[in-house]
Amino acid sequence: MLRVTHFERMVFPMVVLGLILLIIGLVASIPILTTIGAILLVVGLILNLVPLGGSRRRVY
Template sequence: MVILGLILLIIGLVAHIPVLTTIGVILLIVGLILNLVPMGGTRRRVY
């Protein structure tokens, strides 16, 4: 998702299409958040 957002952001900036730039930024931010937040309850157990 991060790579797709980055590609759309670059295409939007080069082609001067603001819709692609906006979608690219949103996908980039969401992808980074999903990579940083652990999903599915994977926590480290300390014994």
């Protein structure tokens, strides 16, 4: 059974928030929102793709 940790539950909303801020920043031409949105989006995607703390899958 796979357990979802608190850290893993926080990564997906980070990607969504980054995407929303990026879109709002581009539409309203507010550079600080675009920058923060891009940073959150990139960090969220990296944290989704890179397994931190090693792999939880163990074969006995």
